[in-house]
Amino acid sequence: MARGSATGSTEGAALRRPIESVTRERLLQAAMDVFAQHGYHGTTVDDIVAASQTSKGAFYHYFPSKQGIFLNLLDRLIEMVEAGVEGAIEHEEGGLAKVEAALRVVLEVASAHQDLARILLIEAAALGPEFEQSRLGIHRRFAALIQRHLDRAVADGSIPAQDSRAAAMAWIGAINEVVTQDMAAGRDLMASLPAIRTLLLRSVGARVADETA
Amino acid sequence: MARGSATGSTEGAALRRPIESVTRERLLQAAMDVFAQHGYHGTTVDDIVAASQTSKGAFYHYFPSKQGIFLNLLDRLIEMVEAGVEGAIEHEEGGLAKVEAALRVVLEVASAHQDLARILLIEAAALGPEFEQSRLGIHRRFAALIQRHLDRAVADGSIPAQDSRAAAMAWIGAINEVVTQDMAAGRDLMASLPAIRTLLLRSVGARVADETA
DNA sequence: GCGACCAGACCGACGCGTCGGTCTGGTCTG
């Protein structure tokens, strides 16, 4: 059944990273689906195996454990989002514009891939204290990204000097919450964009035109 | 062993609600400790039983299931926090002042009872999709509280008209994140108060004096 | 002696990870 054999295949994947193995890819994809649908604890390895049309053996051939494939998935998602954000940001001029672009991209990505967003935002938090560190790490990673650009905005005078670390944290939290609630309520994420845009920008002291009545 | 017997005892509890049974109370307390420490999925009924110095029989006499005691715990915590907030709020004059008071109280409570905060903010999210509703419900409940006062602030002209629903959501998210991260980093929660205070108030268009350099 | 209350042995399902085994495709040799 067309099994990929070599690890060092020549064909490129959708996003840079070469496909190491079709089976491995199938497992990852299935895991993503199932985790998104049933949550970490609600998902069994057998579920993933079934959804991937592979086998238990294949699973443990490629991944050390259920936890292992999950962390793997997390990393992959983070990288994708970060790459998307960085890419969208570099075309913008000025700290504030970059920050705005990042905000828009994050919302767009979350909106387009709700299952991914669910994993990153919800399921990653559902791992229990042992893994809490990994979740906090993710948040901090994004916060650092935002903080960097906020600091730049401060430097170029777009916004007043302030505790950008706290601001970045608050932003992450706010975005997280809005996305989560909107998703749960079946609302269109992009519809919330103007509101949070205003909210967030104002929070750091940027001058914004009111868009809300 | 000094067992409380009657369900309708006359003695008052710490906070209004009468203690229905000492054993029941012990179980609840133990559950709180253990859940806070190990998370929902990381906690076994036997853990709770052991920590409570009671027995499996007692546990299932008072609670229908592990899930049952957890939900019970959640309700109790929410009510406590809400009561605290409402109490602190009623003494304040003006929408904005009330909102500020609420913010301070939430931070204080979270700071003083980190274990509780952990359960409300983190563990409640760690239940998986089935319980997601309950978590969202909690957040919405608090959001509604905030929104109410924001609307009042709008009415009395302290802040401009805006999408207060979105604002309330964003606030919850921001607070949640700051508390979570601070707790994880071992930072003093109250130290973050000025920063988020400024951030949040500014976000809704309130005029604030800069406290940060 | 009845019923509320509790102790703790026990049950059974469930799910992770293992392990012996198969199958495919490549390589080496005569």
Place this chain on the structure above:
DNA sequence: CAGACCAGACCGACGCGTCGGTCTGGTCGC
């Protein structure tokens, strides 16, 4: 080029610990 040989991807039944929940047998107050 046929056939022996091999690497390692892949399969799936099963072992075995874990854990929520049950059940029987008290004990104590009324």
